[in-house]
Amino acid sequence: MLRYLDAGESHGQGLLAVVEGMPAGVPLQAENIDVDLRRRQGGYGRGGRMKIERDQVKILSGVRDGLTLGSPIGLWIENRDWVHWQGLFDASSDKVWEIFTRPRPGHADLAGGLKYGQRDLRNILERASARATAIRVAVGAVAKALLAQFDIQIASHVLSIGRVKAVPSCSKEDILGADQSPLRCVDPKASQEMMSAIDEAKRAGESLGGTFEVVAWGVPVGLGSHVHWDRRLDGQLAAAMMSIQGIKGVEVGRGFEAAFLMGSEVHDEIFYHQDRGFFRRTNNAGGLEGGISNGEPIVLRAAMKPIPTLYRPLKSVDMLSKEEVEASIERSDICAVPAAAIVGEAAMAWVLAQSFVEKFGGDSLEEVKRNYRGYIKEVAER
Numbered sequence: 001m002l003r004y005l006d007a008g009e010s011h012g013q014g015l016l017a018v019v020e021g022m023p024a025g026v027p028l029q030a031e032n033i034d035v036d037l038r039r040r041q042g043g044y045g046r047g048g049r050m051k052i053e054r055d056q057v058k059i060l061s062g063v064r065d066g067l068t069l070g071s072p073i074g075l076w077i078e079n080r081d082w083v084h085w086q087g088l089f090d091a092s093s094d095k096v097w098e099i100f101t102r103p104r105p106g107h108a109d110l111a112g113g114l115k116y117g118q119r120d121l122r123n124i125l126e127r128a129s130a131r132a133t134a135i136r137v138a139v140g141a142v143a144k145a146l147l148a149q150f151d152i153q154i155a156s157h158v159l160s161i162g163r164v165k166a167v168p169s170c171s172k173e174d175i176l177g178a179d180q181s182p183l184r185c186v187d188p189k190a191s192q193e194m195m196s197a198i199d200e201a202k203r204a205g206e207s208l209g210g211t212f213e214v215v216a217w218g219v220p221v222g223l224g225s226h227v228h229w230d231r232r233l234d235g236q237l238a239a240a241m242m243s244i245q246g247i248k249g250v251e252v253g254r255g256f257e258a259a260f261l262m263g264s265e266v267h268d269e270i271f272y273h274q275d276r277g278f279f280r281r282t283n284n285a286g287g288l289e290g291g292i293s294n295g296e297p298i299v300l301r302a303a304m305k306p307i308p309t310l311y312r313p314l315k316s317v318d319m320l321s322k323e324e325v326e327a328s329i330e331r332s333d334i335c336a337v338p339a340a341a342i343v344g345e346a347a348m349a350w351v352l353a354q355s356f357v358e359k360f361g362g363d364s365l366e367e368v369k370r371n372y373r374g375y376i377k378e379v380a381e382r
Contacts, residue, residue: 010129024070025365043338106308140346143353156341161194205312212341221295232291249303253286
């Protein structure tokens with residue numbers, strides 16, 4: 001079983017994770033993980049924190065000579081901003097900090113404070129912060145390293161920011177080249193309009209959300225299962241996407257649009273060729289049918305709400321005095337949709353890697369490859 005746990009606060013010393021169940025022999029280099037960490041930090045509309053942090057992972061265990069050992073993999077990312085907050089999350093510190101009592105609408109501040117009985121809402125917001133997505137991206141990069149051994153590629157691109165929408169249709173090459181755009185949008189005209197919308201939102205003290213798409217190519221037929229609700233791959237992928245900070249909606253394939261079409265316009269007709277086996281000429285299902293991957297590219301889209309920290313704060317209520325106040329202002333992005341798309345890649349990679357290990361499990365990469373080759377041969381002969 002492939003699993004991980006992570007820990008850390010936004011302004012603590014750093015973020016850490018332990019990945020368990022990765023087969024031995026998978027090539028893994030910190031430099032490759034750092035590529036995705038840099039991608040997460042990019043994107044037009046990011047805030048001042050990204051000027052401070054230069055995220056790099058340190059592999060603490062589970063890897064030797066660039067290959068996984070089959071033992072737990074320890075990952076560490078230092079928070080450079082911690083030097084400005086020393087003592088805030090030091091278990092032995094006696095330094096007194098001003099408490100945070102003005103919850104921000106749309107954030108975990110109030111609900112978390114009430115749930116955990118906290119007077120100082122910083123005890124909630126530090127862990128709820130999207131800063132935690134840095135270590136999630138590192139874990140996702142570990143999953144990508146395994147999937148790459150089986151020619152599975154994952155990429156993402158931004159579809160909309162605010163009311164600005166990109167041309168929806170694009171090629172695999174376009175999506176793989178999305179990093180060339182400051183907003184990771186493959187439509188140059190829309191990208192410029194998105195940047196203008198972000199500039200306007202910044203001047204108004206506002207924030208913007210948007211939508212993005214994550215695609216996985218090369219996923220074999222047969223991951224997931226129809227036999228129980230919690231084994232359905234589409235459900236697992238949707239849950240992973242929804243767990244990303246700020247995500248309020250997820251769709252697979254044509255998603256919500258399919259509800260307004262006729263059945264003949266939605267369902268992907270099945271064909272067979274001796275060289276290709278079973279295949280589809282369309283992919284409206286987004287590569288998933290009955291909770292099982294069907295061999296076509298897996299396509300997910302997610303909707304991210306505007307960031308809840310506003311420089312023109314909304315009304316709130318002080319936790320202690322119960323007086324009406326303006327919500328607290330924390331340093332924040334104006335728009336983080338391009339970064340969320342990178343986190344979406346990590347979320348998809350992790351779920352696919354879990355399902356892959358479950359399906360083709362083995363203690364070493366060579367054993368997994370042997371099981372995989374045998375299965376693919378069987379499928380081709382059916």
